[in-house]
Amino acid sequence: MTSGEIFGQILLVLFLLVVVIFVLVVLFRSIRIIPQANAGVVERLGKYHKTLMPGLNILVPFIDRLRPLIDMREQVVSFPPQPVITEDNLVVSIDTVVFFQVTDARAATYEIANYLGAVEQLTTTTLRNVVGSLNLEEALTSRDNINGQLRVVLDETTGKWGVRVGRVELKAIDPPLSIQDSMEKQMRAERDRRAQILTAEGTKQAAILQAEGSRQASILEAEGEAQAAVLRANGEAQAIETVFGAIHAGDPDSKLLAYQYLQMLPKIAEGESNKLWIIPTELTEALKGITSGFMSGRGPDTTGATPFTPPTAPRA
Structure with missing residues (x-):
């Protein structure tokens, strides 16, 4: 093989290499893959041509130019x-x-x-x-x-x-810092004021509840005393009625009746309420005879005394 043939083969190889490189460059410039959530603006000969969407896109090499991608x-x-x-x-x-x-x-x-x-x-x-x-x-x-x-x-x-x-x-x-200091002082003052108001409200409510409790206690105590007095009066009335009933059942004479009535007077007078006693005339005469008899040492004197008829006890 002569030197001319060798030189020709070298030129052929170089030509094929250039063609391959050119094809690769064309493919590289023709194929564009746009990522998701991006968009590409294509200019053809310096003028806006189209906007490429995500995926595979084909451009015309050396004519179309892709501007930087825009994040959508x-x-x-x-x-x-x-x-x-x-x-x-x-x-x-x-x-x-x-x-x-x-x-x-x-x-x-x-x-x-x-x-x-x-x-x-x-x-x-x-x-x-x-x-x-x-x-x-x-x-x-x-x-x-x-x-x-x-x-x-x-x-x-x-x-x-x-x-x-x-x-x-x-x-x-x-x-500004000066305004921040003033605002902080104002907020502290406002919090202190609210705390004082809440404390005063609590004290007021406590005093009201305490007064209400004292009032209720006084009312209950008074009601209890009233009921106790009523029960004592009812008991005394029943006792008096029982005594007078027993006396009437035994048919006593006037001396015994006056004596029993005299013994019942202290019991009837028991209690805190004021009482006004009305003593019948017959009882007064009988009491005078009893008293004079005891004073003379002869026992109760009933001469000339009017027989005493005890009053009927009131029904409860």
């Missing part, structure tokens, strides 16, 4: 604290968190140069406008209202960029 998932971005002046001229530091999602890859690519930076700047500007119309107390207690206003403004503006803002949250609102 919902994203969470926490922006650094921003100083905001409230209506009462206080500077507060506010941290914000934005939840957004790219819904149109073409608009996010061509309608805005940097949609993430634009969302951040728009959030800061809108936050200053919203919080600037509120005083510090309203800003601290109206987070839901601020979040809603931010979301509406951001979603309306970013819609033409192919971005949907789903939620905006104020992560922290930090007032």
Whole structure:
């Protein structure tokens, strides 16, 4: 084999190698695999051509160009604290968190140069406008209202960029240190006031319950004494009725009857209630005779005494 033939074979091998490399490059540039939850924007000769969906896609080599992939998932971005002046001229530091999602890859690519930076700047500007119309107390207690206003403004503006803002949250609102000290003192004073009110309410309720218990005890004691007095009076009445019944059953004479009645007077007089006694005339005469008889040593004198008829005991 001559040197010319060898040189020709070398050229052939080089040509075949170049062809293989060219084919591999063409295949590499023609086949694109888009991952799930991503989208790719294709430009043909520098102009938007189409948007590639997840999966296997074929491009025209050297004519079509694939721009960087765009994440279509919902994203969470926490922006650094921003100083905001409230209506009462206080500077507060506010941290914000934005939840957004790219819904149109073409608009996010061509309608805005940097949609993430634009969302951040728009959030800061809108936050200053919203919080600037509120005083510090309203800003601290109206987070839901601020979040809603931010979301509406951001979603309306970013819609033409192919971005949907789903939620905006104020992560922290930090007032100046002097204001924080004043608020802490105010909260301590409020807690002390509530504690004093609760203590006073407890003391008041305890005094009311104690007074109510004393009143109930006095009422029950008085009722018990009244019932005891009634029972004692009933017993005494029954005893008197029994004695008079026994005397009548034995048919005693006037002397014995007066003597028995005289013995019953101390028992009848027992008790705490005041009594007014009405003694019949016959009993008085009989008692005079008995008393004079005992004073003279002759025994009871019943001469000229009117026979005594004992009164009938009242029925209970």
